[in-house]
Amino acid sequence: MPQSSSLHVAIVMDGNGRWAGRRGLPRVAGHRAGAEAVRRTVEAAPDLGIGALTLYAFSADNWKRPASEVAALMRLFARYLRTETPRLLKNGVRLEVVGRRDRLPAPLVAAIGAAERATARGTGLRLRLAVDYSARWAIGAGVVLPDVDLLIRTGGERRLSDFLLWESAYAELHFVETMWPDFGPAELAAAVADFHARERRFGGLSEAVAG
Ligand code: IPE
Ligand code: IPE
Ligand code: MG
Numbered sequence: 520m521p522q523s524s525s526l527h528v529a530i531v532m533d534g535n536g537r538w539a540g541r542r543g544l545p546r547v548a549g550h551r552a553g554a555e556a557v558r559r560t561v562e563a564a565p566d567l568g569i570g571a572l573t574l575y576a577f578s579a580d581n582w583k584r585p586a587s588e589v590a591a592l593m594r595l596f597a598r599y600l601r602t603e604t605p606r607l608l609k610n611g612v613r614l615e616v617v618g619r620r621d622r623l624p625a626p627l628v629a630a631i632g633a634a635e636r637a638t639a640r641g642t643g644l645r646l647r648l649a650v651d652y653s654a655r656w657a658i659g660a661g662v663v664l665p666d667v668d669l670l671i672r673t674g675g676e677r678r679l680s681d682f683l684l685w686e687s688a689y690a691e692l693h694f695v696e697t698m699w700p701d702f703g704p705a706e707l708a709a710a711v712a713d714f715h716a717r718e719r720r721f722g723g724l725s726e727a728v729a730g
Contacts, residue, residue: 525568525569525570525571526567526568526569526570526571526668526669526711526714527569527570527571527572527573527664527665527666527667527668527669528564528569528571528572528573528667528668528669528670528671528707528710528711529572529573529574529575529667529669529670529671529682529683529686529687529690530560530572530573530574530575530670530671530672530673531575531670531671531672531673531674531679531680531682532553532556532557532574532575532576532673532699532702533672533673533674533675533676533680533698533699534549534673534674534675534697534698534699534700535549535550535552535553535698535699535700536549536550537549537674537698538552538553538698538699538700538701539552539700546588547588547591547592547595549698549700550591550592550595551595552700553699553700554595554599555700556699556700556701556702556703557574557599558603558606559702559703559704560572560574560702560703560704560707561607561610561612561644561646562610562704563703563704563707563708564644564707565610565643565644567707567708567711568711569644569711570644570645571644571645571646571647571665572644572645572646572647573617573647573649573664573667573683574646574647574648574649575649575652575680575682576596576648576649576650576652577592577596577618577649577650577651577652578649578651578652578653578680578681578682579618579619579651579652579653579656579681580653580680580681582622582651593623593624593627596627596630596648596650597624597626597627597630600614600627600630600631600633600634601630601633601634603634604633604634604637604638607634607637607638607641607646608637608638608641610641610643610644611641611642611643611644612638612641612643612644612645612646613638613639613640613641613642613643613644613645613646614634614635614638614641614646614647614648615635615645615646615647615648616631616634616635616647616648616649616650617647617648617649617650617652617657617662617664618649618650618651618652618653618657619651619652619653619656620651622651623650623651627650631650647664649682652681652682653681654679654681654682654683654684654685654686655681655684657685658684658685663685663686664683664686665686666686666687666688666689666690667683667686667687667690668690668691668714669690669691669693669710669711669714670682670683670687670690670691670692670693671693671694671695671707671710672692672693672694672695673695673697673698673699673702673706674696674697674698674699675694675695675696676694677694689719689721691713691714691717691719693710693713693714695710
């Protein structure tokens with residue numbers, strides 16, 4: 520059963536390229552496997568008390584990558600949106616894409632609009648995909664999302680890479696070595712359990728001290 524609390528969890532889905540490299544596969548194979556991990560994670564979220572999930576799919580700095588990788592990612596996003604929309608609808612997920620759209624290929628912009636319209640009445644999980652996203656840009660544009668409760672980064676790096684800087688002011692940070700394509704319900708459950716074991720003080724005193 521979904522828990523009553525409603526957490527906003529944000530994930531930097533990192534490690535696709537290294538996951539592929541270790542298997543002797545091209546980087547795009549890692550991105551494809553990453554899309555499977557997105558599906559598993561989205562479907563596991565509601566039962567863990569997660570009401571909103573924000574996933575970092577493509578940063579504004581990722582345009583620096585080779586054109587072939589960027590093009591493959593853009594096609595993959597469009598395909599994900601088209602193939603997943605029926606499942607999202609069935610699961611009551613409301614999908615929204617955050618980030619700039621003016622630099623995205625037209626077929627992807629169309630797929631985003633179609634997926635957002637189709638799922639607009641979803642009353643379950645609020646899923647946000649961050650594409651061509653930069654927190655600095657978003658802050659400048661005045662586009663601010665709800666506060667993040669738990670921020671997870673896979674792939675072993677311990678940095679934010681311009682993701683939700685403002686909204687993560689008091690986020691609990693959870694870094695794991697797991698490469699994103701290997702992430703799933705068990706890893707998500709472990710991160711949420713770790714979150715519940717922490718004490719969030721927001722600048723106040725520990726409950727034990729305050730009485
Ligand atoms: C994250 O995986 C996906 C994107 C940034 C699009 P990476 O592609 O950064 O994978 P690594 O970090 O090179 O392993
Ligand atoms: C952050 O990962 C962006 C996404 C996961 C979409 P990067 O792989 O681009 O970040 P850096 O370059 O290691 O900081
Ligand atoms: Mg990376």
